[in-house]
Amino acid sequence: MNSFAALSLMMDKRPTRQILPSYPGLTMLIAAYNEAASIEDTLVSINIQNYPADLQVIVINDGSKDETAVIVRQAQARFPWLTLLDLEQNAGKAHALNEGIKLAKHDLVITVDADSYLHQSALVNIVERYLLDPPNTRAVAGKILVRNSRENLLTKTQEWDYFLGISATKRMQSLYQGTLVAQGAFSIYDRNALIEVGGWPECVGEDIVLTWALLKAGYRVGHCEDACLFTNAPTTLRVFIKQRQRWARGMMEAFIKHPSILIKPRLSTFFIYWNLFFPWLDVAFTLGFLPGLILACFGYYWIVGAMTLILLPMAFLLGFLNYSIESRMFKDMGLKVRKNFTGFFIYVLAYSFLLQPASVLGYMDEILRTRKTWGTK
Template identity: 35%
Template sequence: MKQHWKFFASAAAALVWLWVSTALAVPWARSASLHLPAAYVVFVIGGVALLPAYLMGAMFLSNLLHRKLPPRRHPGCRPVSVIVCARNEEASIYRTIGSIAQQEYDGRVTILCVDNGSTDGTVAEIRRAAADFSRPGRVIRLYGCCEPGKARALNEGLRHVRDEYFVTVDADTCLEVSALSAIVGRIAATGAGCVAGNLVCAETRTWVQKMQFWDYFVSIAAVKRYQGSYGSTLVAQGAFSAYETAAVRAVGGWTDGAGEDIVLTYRLLAAGRRSLYEPRAVSFTAVPATLGALARQRSRWAKGMFEGLAAVKPWRQPGFFAGYFETLNLSIVWLDLGYIFGFVPGAALALLGMPWLAGWVTLLVLPLMLIGTVSVCRYQRRIPEMAGRSSLWGFVLFVLVFQTVQSACSLWGYAAALARRGLAWKP
């Protein structure tokens, strides 16, 4: 009940802010309608101003009410399995396995490595890691899955899990030394179906990675914290999440597609299980270094969202919060369309002396964005296990460029979903 009043209080305050924003937008809409079709103006203003006003307001206020870090839960000597799927990951998988084997974890850790038809030295690196890191309490096993597809590789790993809980870790992700203890302790203490970890960018060498640091550190973390406060984190990401083995088997494991982790999370929620977020479970994941690689990743995520919606409709979620957040996810399509076909052309028109859809009023969003960013950063920096290299240049790019890239890539993914076109996990 305590969580309910926090949700409704933040939602009510966001609705008041939405009403104020709408009142401020009316003169803007009337002025723009003198030059552009009225329906287009309303669509754009709703997508780039009013919808974000509600979404960001509700999330910011809810996270403010949940500003305390969750208590640390210790898993004791509970045994756990860790599934690591790999396809052509020879450059990183040795380091990943090492980070798991060297965890400060009292129980037995069984690392199930599944090679998904690699053509490089991935298998040799797994065997080298097994030779170097195996010891009492740390078991490393290698399995093969010849059928291409991450879902198939994950299901092969699941077939060999013998513990009550298991964790998935991507082959290019390294865990902070106490991450496994934090995430297993949380799922064991709460009885949740799954728990998502706190991902941070491992490297920020290129300008594309510098932008993504802030996306992971601020945006993704804030969304997961918001949804997780109500037991409905919509994506327990495959890069680092914990699961109850029986719950995953009961819903049939992973299904083949661009968003196998999204679909699995939706199905766990539909089965009445909670999906949480553990900020203390910090891991460092490799992110795309080029614009093309980022486009492929984000379009795959967008397609995965549609796969999740197709698998479990919002109104079929038994819990109010899961259905509510799933519905909000669908509204992001409006935001992306409004941004690409409204704000971006509006900014171009403003540069030509026609500030109909974007002008000095648009800059008012920057102080609000800064307040939200500072709030999330303060929360993240309070986590003792947190580390990461931020940059002011990366933040500037994140504010000015990232949303354009994100929305454009998402539209590509939406189109692929509607056309039922596949997007590969690995080439």
Template identity: 45%
Template sequence: MKPVLSPINSQVTKEFKRKYIPVKTKFCISHIAAFIWMCFSIYIALPWLEDLAKILSFPLALLIIGGISYIPGYMNAFLVISLLLDRQPAFKNEYPNDEITILIAAHNEEDKIFQTLHYIDKQDYSGKVKVFVINNGSTDNTVHEVVKAKRELKIEIELLNEENPGKFNALNHALELVETPYVITIDADTLLHPSSIRYLVARMKSSPEDVCAVAGSVLTKNSRENLWTKVQEWDYFLGIASIKRLQGLYQGTLVAQGAYSLYKTNCIKEVGGWPDAIGEDIVLTWRLLQKKWKVYFEPLAVSFTEVPSTFIHFVRQRARWARGMIEGLNEIKPWKQPQVYVKYLTGINLIMPYLDLTFTLCWIPGLILAFFGYNWIVGPMTLLVLPLTLISYSILYFYQRNVVFRRLDLRIRKNISGFIFFILGYQLIMSPVSVYGYIQEVFKFKRNWK
């Protein structure tokens, strides 16, 4: 999934026309199918529940099996059916020319910022683009690289300085100077496909007036570095992308990620800009959703970001994400969200700590016990979740390959070792890391943005 600098063919791909299914109908069908699947799994797992209840008591056995089998199975079934029913609306105009402003907060990014600006310079977007690079207390040659880009590139670049630490401070500083109707945030290490901005703006222009933001698609750019980055390539390509498509389908993408998203400027200003939070993009998105605005996702607006190449940096990043989710839940409770789909989607986040705790404290020890022949917690019935997981990933794989990558003239790199580890072992790491993030937020540990 290597980033390229060649724009896509301008010929619009003909899509197979299908009968339109309303979002409400898709929501109901997906839930009915997921409920039937859960009932089936509960029925055939009754002997497992009875055996575990003899050891731990019925309530505790139900709590454990519910967290590692029933609820994950329900959620996976809901995801699979939703993806099968999903159909991205066609663009009204693939070549918008609205003026936009791009914000890039930079702290010690001397080895990345010029390349990021270079990729922006190569966009096939015909509208006027202005870039604010906000130097947030850098102690390296970040400023020098930005000055070099101003001199050598064609795009309009303005360098700002913000000494107060924190990405939210940097972005809010620049927001005061934004005069265009749309603003895009890009991380300093993120590279854009040549048609990325055009598709991102096109999705916004093709959406209803109550859509306030569009999240772009973020993939990995350093997946060849080691096994760890190879695994994350599949997480971004399949795991995160599937969740984004699900949430976008129900008009409530829960994170218009700061790494690459487009917002209506007036909407951002109305909610007070980016908040002082470790998950500033999560809290911001939930504030926007609370205003009865909608947030979409555009899979064709592809970007490539640098993922953590060491385990410790990965833990820090994903713990921040887990803390950001808790921050969002603390500020805006799901039942206070005015839109029914957003109530449901944010409500799922309420049970994520339970699922992660159950997986960490019960499933992992149960896996060790199963290795020694004790199938009290982990046994054949737990494998029921695996087929649904593979089906959902297969659906998204073919969608990404045939609808997204083929249209963008990209190729999926063979990465078998990363895929195997992603399927079989990734959750063994993710759940404990998320639990670590929850603990950090509960006890208000010091924030760490890097």
């Protein structure tokens, strides 16, 4: 898998974006639940976009118990493009977005998380990529980066996961005509296609299930590597594990809801089959490699031995390749990669010790049908 990823990324020569003769109107949907601490910054980042066409921004307050709705109402006096949809009862992100799209007046819809900050060229970049991609494209995922990476060791490590791992995966999948997750945190969609597939499904991983519905319908999902949004990553192990449980459970939900996608003859189907390996790899790592590592510390090399060390230079080389690709993009955008050596070494050497067991917990949640919750508030 690592070799395939490395060769694909080295061959990726996607067409450059171009300035459009005219830009379409946009509707932005922001589902917010108890986001009083961050919603103001998100709205300010939208205001500095200077998007050259009509912009409609709808904040859907999903029954927040804090001052989220009050802050948005106050912001409406400053931002004429802003609309508040105030829902009395908290019903989940999917329900909030489905209510919001009913008010959309444009054919292109962008979703943004309420605790994020858009780079000043994010909207222009993602629209250009969407309109210049192949004509059957109906969604494009933006690039998510960590905003609070300086907060502690956990956020420093996640900075590299977003910058290297997640970004590289989306870039590679886009090369083969099917990014598997147009994440709700920042993606652009065709409104009619959203309505065609039934909107956001009521489940834990609504964004991945929606993306697979678009792929099953025959549409392409792309990725815009230079449409950047900065988000707050989990700052505690508890919230991080809950987040990754939810992501893993979302993948299981996608397989359950769209099993026929496995027989659809297209390039992206290859990566969906690839995803079938992940639960087994995660279980093998959690139940096999971790005990094997403990045994190796006591001189018993039954599972983990000298051959295992070969994986380390491969991991560093793939990390360096991803770094060189992403850093070039940062340079083109006038951004600078922060020197975060501690987070990088933890990401390469130890991150899987958290990630894989958390994913296994997510698979078990879906198998045991435990109560479905967002898990981050």
